[in-house]
Amino acid sequence: MRVLIAPDAFGSTLGATQVAAAMAQGWADGAPHDDLRTLPLSDGGPGLVDVVQQAVGGTTVATTVSDPLGREVPAGVLLVDEGGRRTAWVEAAQASGLHLLAADERDPGVTSTWGVGELLEVAVAEGATRVVVGVGGSGTNDAGAGMLAALGAGPASALARGGLALREADESALVGLAGVVDRLRDVELVLATDDETPLLGLSGTSAVDAPAKGASAEQSQRLESALGHFTDVLGRVLPAPTDLLTGRPRRLDREPGAGAAGGLGHALLALGARPVGAVAEVLRVTGFGVAAAGSDLVVTGTGRLDWTAVRGSVVSGVAEATMETARPVVAVAGECLVGRRETMTMGLAGVYAVAEQPHERDALVADPVATLRARTARVARTWSPAR
Template identity: 30%
Template sequence: MKILVAMDSFKESLSSLEAGNAVKEGILSVDENIDVVVKSFADGGEGSIESVMEDINGERIDLKVHNPLGEIIDSYYEIMDDTAFIEMAKCSGLDLIPESERDPMITSSFGVGEMIRDAIRRGIRNFVVFIGGSATNDGGCGMLKALGYRFYDEFNNLIPAGGGKLNRLHYIDESRAMEEIKECKFVVASDVKNPLCGEEGASMVYSIQKGADEKMAFDLDYSLKRLAKETYDKWGIDYSNKEGAGAAGGIGFAFMAFLGGKIISGVDAVLDYSKIKEEIKDCDYVITGEGKFDRQSFMGKAAVSLCIMAKEYNVKTILLAGSVESEDKLDSEFIDGYFSIIHKPMELEELTKKDTAYKNLKNTARQIFKVIV
């Protein structure tokens, strides 16, 4: 029997590989002769580079960049052939700053631009950028500043970092943008389809989880509307309602409007570039999972997308989750069985501890395969 285990990360608890190894340990405790293959898996957010590069001999480029709060950190991206693979979470990610310091009014995507700039200087002109897991809501202006763009208010003062002051935006200066950008192609991997502004936009939907309160969300939304207006006034094209413009605090908009980027599904990008598809073909079971399984999981999320692919090869699928929304109708032709790994009432703080989550995944997998084997 061959089993592929490819878990999405359990945010702020277990990485993809940690979750996968917990499941593997549980299965092997039932029968150590089962062939269990663990693969890193992601949906365009944190862990995407590991998923893509796990079986590929890419070149890791280590560099120092600014994190969302402007502090210098060690980070990296990967180069394969003539393409740079960049993960936004590694330079502008929510997990890089403590919860008490999260503030989308001031956090910046500058680090993403630093990675792009470094790759351009190395001669790279093709980019795949995974933009999930961001801490920012600056419309990608931080990234653009690192590439030479300048944003001014009506008094000719530079707009400071973050999305909070973009409401003052009066003029966009591209005269110092890197000339090489015109030669570059950007593929942007994201599963967020929200527009830039409005009730379904970046600020109103996602800024709260990045540290905003309700008033800040409205202020940030107005700031992004200002960015969209000034961009339209300058180039005469409105990208604000394009699918994915609101991804990663509006950086999707910046890629499309300023850099000619194309947005694609994050999970599709991971599946296309990784070797997961090849592993599925001769499997008996695919086991995947995520922190929370609900109806939103069917809207392009990693775990369900993997199950759909597995069914193309008639492979049985099992989904494990930290929580399952029982009030939703979750039965699906693509999922043979789904299970919550929580076995008793427990505080969220305890549930998300690494040791607890690992143990719960291991024990759930063990019990399932005691029945199967």
């Protein structure tokens, strides 16, 4: 049997490439007679650059950027030349990722996206005319103000001190924004995200996402106020584009994805970025459709399969894309917190959790590779018994 193994990362524990390797080893243990192919995937968060480079090649330009607290961290921009055009892949989490912060450092009131702007500058300096920015895994909530500052939109003292400082911003803080927009006019910016969170409101980024980044309920409310003020300022400095259907100004803060990565999506939209689904873009560029059609079974994986994975995740994207090929899809998850009804709705023929009992969770944490390999071997024996 031809088996395609196409997983996401297991959170910050294992990258997608490591997950794919462990699952392939496990499948080979359980069904050595099968023909295996691995295709690691990403939702636009940590590991995006590695996944794309493994699939299509390209050159990684190594650089050093600022993390959410201004410390230097290594990063890289992937450059891919095709058809006379240079595309740069930027993984925002390399500069603004939550994984860069210790538990006691997580404070979305002060973390900044400055380093993301530094990554964009590298991409442009290397001659990219198309820049795809994956924004998953963020540890910031500054509406992309830090990124704008790094690009030259205004002083770091006003824009790169985190979300709470934006309540003090005025038009002078964005004095160079028009120049940034003009400089990037010939660069196609692509916002790669499946997060449809708006910037503001009860379902906005400060209310929904900031608590997971370390914000208290009170701080989330203050961040909401600060981002609302900054949005008004930005709207006065840079008038919103006109909606071609209604003829009215677009409310960028209300558009799906504006709240992605703590509002980084909003700043990219203001610069003219075109939003696309991150998972769909990765599936497209890695050639997933062709690989799935040439397989008898697709096996995907994720660290935690919960209600948030029902839409906009690698697992749901793989299941949906594979429906067109009429091939079955099964998932191996670190933990599964949804029922059979939800997984069937997603299009999964089976879901197998590595950790089903408390002691199994401890084993997964202690040795994720070995436990994932062992669970996948049992799945292989179920789906591809020895002849």
